[in-house]
Amino acid sequence: MVGFNPRDPAFIANPYPAFRQLRETTPVWRSPFGRTFLTRYEDASLLMRDRRLGKDYSEPEALIRRFGPTAMREPAVVELSHMMLMRDPPDHTRLRGLVTKVFTARKIEAMRPGIQAITDRLLDEVAGLGEMDAIRDLAFPLPVLVICELLGIPEEDRARFVTATASGAALLNPVPPTRAELDRANEGTLATGAYFAGLFELRREEPRDDLLSLLVQAEEAGDHLTTEELRANTTLLFAAGHETTVNLIGNGIWSLHGNPSQWAAIRDNPALIPNAIEEILRYECPVQAVARTVAEPIEFGDEEFNKGDLIVALIGAANRDPEVFPDPDRLDVTRERLKPLSFGGGIHFCIGAQLARIEAEVVFSTLLRRMPDLKLAEHGAPQWRESFTLRGLTTLPVTWTATRH
Numbered sequence: 522m523v524g525f526n527p528r529d530p531a532f533i534a535n536p537y538p539a540f541r542q543l544r545e546t547t548p549v550w551r552s553p554f555g556r557t558f559l560t561r562y563e564d565a566s567l568l569m570r571d572r573r574l575g576k577d578y579s580e581p582e583a584l585i586r587r588f589g590p591t592a593m594r595e596p597a598v599v600e601l602s603h604m605m606l607m608r609d610p611p612d613h614t615r616l617r618g619l620v621t622k623v624f625t626a627r628k629i630e631a632m633r634p635g636i637q638a639i640t641d642r643l644l645d646e647v648a649g650l651g652e653m654d655a656i657r658d659l660a661f662p663l664p665v666l667v668i669c670e671l672l673g674i675p676e677e678d679r680a681r682f683v684t685a686t687a688s689g690a691a692l693l694n695p696v697p698p699t700r701a702e703l704d705r706a707n708e709g710t711l712a713t714g715a716y717f718a719g720l721f722e723l724r725r726e727e728p729r730d731d732l733l734s735l736l737v738q739a740e741e742a743g744d745h746l747t748t749e750e751l752r753a754n755t756t757l758l759f760a761a762g763h764e765t766t767v768n769l770i771g772n773g774i775w776s777l778h779g780n781p782s783q784w785a786a787i788r789d790n791p792a793l794i795p796n797a798i799e800e801i802l803r804y805e806c807p808v809q810a811v812a813r814t815v816a817e818p819i820e821f822g823d824e825e826f827n828k829g830d831l832i833v834a835l836i837g838a839a840n841r842d843p844e845v846f847p848d849p850d851r852l853d854v855t856r857e858r859l860k861p862l863s864f865g866g867g868i869h870f871c872i873g874a875q876l877a878r879i880e881a882e883v884v885f886s887t888l889l890r891r892m893p894d895l896k897l898a899e900h901g902a903p904q905w906r907e908s909f910t911l912r913g914l915t916t917l918p919v920t921w922t923a924t925r926h
């Protein structure tokens with residue numbers, strides 16, 4: 522069996538046997554990577570919700586412990602430390618409050634027709650071909666176009682920095698980054714920073730009805746948002762808005778077609794689609810790990826932890842805990858009372874959960890309608906991306922009976 526190693530491509534391709542072994546033998550594992558890993562659902566859920574744990578990215582010593590002695594001189598690390606994702610209250614409350622004003626359930630639901638239009642446009646381009654790379658042609662461009670629209674990023678600019686934000690993924694892995702990974706992440710941070718600085722200037726001069734204009738106004742009001750916070754949280758929204766949803770769609774197509782009876786089940790009963798999406802989130806979850814630092818002493822299992830200890834919840838393992846999900850390695854779109862931990866929990870619960878769910882609903886219902894006989898292509902094995910924490914495929918060739926429209 523392949524052991525737990527977030528840098529090993531064989532482990533990344535199928536981490537589940539190693540997760541199971543850890544859960545069964547050492548569910549609270551003090552690893553050689555300087556972090557403790559949790560694999561049980563109950564422990565993972567507690568890690569995200571208990572206020573004795575937090576994020577300590579406002580403390581330089583904590584960043585040095587996590588990213589090495591040069592941490593405070595690495596632009597990517599400094600930027601990460603300004604993201605709401607990495608802050609505790611009161612900073613977290615202030616930053617999240619500014620963004621949730623825009624992410625109301627009503628506003629997000631109102632995006633559904635636009636999401637449908639983009640999906641149809643993307644599928645129009647390939648429908649007559651009978652084959653596509655489901656990542657390149659659908660799963661990737663859709664969330665990028667949607668988040669660009671929400672933020673107010675001009676469509677023609679997006680190609681410039683999608684790779685730049687992707688380079689930051691290594692900093693989310695539960696092992697310290699290598700020098701090369703830091704260099705790539707820094708390069709990406711500097712490129713996006715320069716791009717956004719120009720765009721903020723435009724929105725400052727001529728505000729529009731978009732999230733960027735709103736954030737720029739909050740920055741101008743001074744006490745709400747600093748310039749560093751504006752830049753970091755725009756990058757966070759852009760990156761979180763597409764990196765993860767790409768993988769929900771890609772992992773979903775992959776899982777449903779690896780289990781053709783489940784694709785047939787939703788084709789025969791499309792009312793199952795929302796439940797199928799929760800099951801995909803459980804079975805191949807796009808964010809595999811979240812981390813917290815101990816702020817006040819706490820116990821997991823029989824182990825005691827003290828201030829400064831780093832603990833990681835392996836969501837992909839917790840989502841396959843047989844105590845909560847019987848027969849956990851089986852994809853079953855009819856499972857009931859599904860509560861996977863895939864969008865996190867507690868004060869950092871994902872802001873974009875509803876948006877991601879709507880994008881996936883639109884994609885799967887449209888694929889079922891327009892390409893009901895879609896299947897994985899026999900050529901070209903799908904490739905998993907290098908990142909462990911952000912789990913997804915880089916290519917996914919699929920075929921169907923070509924149609925004219």
Ligand code: HEM
Binds near residue numbers: 617808864865866873
């Ligand atoms: C399938 C898609 C997605 C998954 C699996 C996902 C997963 C997560 C998880 C697990 C967290 C919590 C991290 C933690 O506790 O440390 C989180 C937070 C967050 N997500 Fe998502 N996400 C998705 C889509 C999105 C989208 C579409 C957006 C934006 C449009 C977004 C924006 C955010 C933000 C801003 C946070 C930080 C919230 C905070 O710190 O209070 N996510 N996400």
